[in-house]
Amino acid sequence: MKYILDQLKQLTSIDSPSGFTNDVTRYTMEQFEKLGFKPYLTNKGCVVCGLGGEGNPVILSAHIDTLGGMVAEVKKNGRLRITNIGGLNANNCETETCRIRTRGGKTYEGTLQMNDPSIHVNKKFSEQSRTFEEMEVVIDEDVKEKKDTEALGIHTGDFVCFDPRTVVTKSGYIKSRFLDDKLSVAILLGLAKRISEKKLILNRKVYAFITVYEEVGHGACGALPADAKEIISVDMGCVGKGLACTERMVSICAKDSRGPYDYEVTTELVRCAEREKLDYAVDIYPFYGSDADAALAAGYDLKHGLIGAGVYASHGYERSHTDGVKNTLRLLERYLGKD
Structure with a gap:
């Protein structure tokens, strides 16, 4: 958790609105390299990093660009x-x-x-x-x-x-602009750290795909690893009226403004959350689109899902919680790890 929060503070301190992301992608590349991985940049500026594993490749997508x-x-x-x-x-x-x-x-x-x-x-x-x-x-x-x-x-x-004004309170609340989606990038770096330390053995081939231009709609529209069969967008979980998720939970999205997520993927995510006894919610996001949606709209033949730590006051001064981070990380570990 300390590593993830330290990474979040570093990431939010680097200005990176869509179209101005070179500094933050360079930093993200360096962090993957420090963990022993070999990331590369796409022509558009997205960071791609193989995390290991074999068979049935899945992309974990999070975006580093902000409003x-x-x-x-x-x-x-x-x-x-x-x-x-x-x-x-x-x-x-x-x-x-x-x-x-x-x-x-x-x-x-x-x-x-x-x-x-x-x-x-x-x-x-x-x-x-x-x-x-x-x-x-x-x-x-x-x-x-x-x-x-x-x-x-x-x-x-x-x-x-x-100014992001990033603060972590003694009670575990994380307050900052741009938790959408730098918190998820920090979580994926935390997952990569677990893999590099041999604390997580993967049950399939996994890519981290850190996109730019998500906030303007075309983050994952191109240059995805060609062998991928599935994409999980790790983005903010919505918190608000009519939704069950809170900042302390991991949210599993069943449907957003562009339609339902893959039934098999979403169902397996729910089963993993139940098996791990995680604090989670399944919700429908009324005004939302993800990188997974963008990939399918661009013509990629992928099964898709969407999860994320609950984030309150999206697109403003946002708030999450370390419990939401833990639940999200544990869901990813259960979904991708060998028993």
């Missing part, structure tokens, strides 16, 4: 209007610290604020619509107009990355 923003306009006042990358919601970003990453390699800090955000000045502040059109990044530099900002090297198309 974020991009400069849409340098405004006359020198501040920035941004556009969202993926499902970043303006309501969840107000007053958040962020970093502007320029294409020239410079990094500047700022804060996303409402236009005219002082309640002592603006009596209509509470009535303003929380949209990116009504917000601006206030840069922590001495800029007063557009030319001042452009002189810093900040231009349209630069990435805006939000």
Whole structure:
């Protein structure tokens, strides 16, 4: 658990909105290599790593890219209007610290604020619509107009990355932006560590497939290992109204917005959870799509499943728990390990 949480903190500290993932994929490659594996990068930038085992190959997919923003306009006042990358919601970003990453390699800090955000000045502040059109990044530099900002090297198309604020409480709760899906990547690194230490003997051939561009819909659309028969997306488990999962559980998804998951795969995951006496829930996610869905939509002939540690407040300041991590890891070990 300490290893997984340490990896999570490292991963969340590396800015990686979709389209800006080179630093985090390099780090992830290095971690697999330290464990004795030989990962490689696809042309698009996904990390592929064989974890061993023989026969009936399965892909464990998790995504390393996150939500974020991009400069849409340098405004006359020198501040920035941004556009969202993926499902970043303006309501969840107000007053958040962020970093502007320029294409020239410079990094500047700022804060996303409402236009005219002082309640002592603006009596209509509470009535303003929380949209990116009504917000601006206030840069922590001495800029007063557009030319001042452009002189810093900040231009349209630069990435805006939000502070994850990663915290693990004494009671085991994990709070951070981008647990979707860096928590799952940390879990897969933990699984790889178990395999490298010979504490898990695989019952089949296993690949880890760490994708980029999942948040914009095409993470696992290409370059999957050709011999694979199955793909398990390890992503966040939904927590919310009408669902049984909590942050302390592992969620098994039976159906999402794109349809049902493979019956045999999902049933075997449930059986494994029951045999291990795990704290789990089977749920239907109403507004969700996974890398497993993307792979099938791209034409791959794979059986597919979806599991993940329960995550509350998805696409915002998210929360999970170490128990959810343990249950997810144990489910993977039961599903992939020899008796």
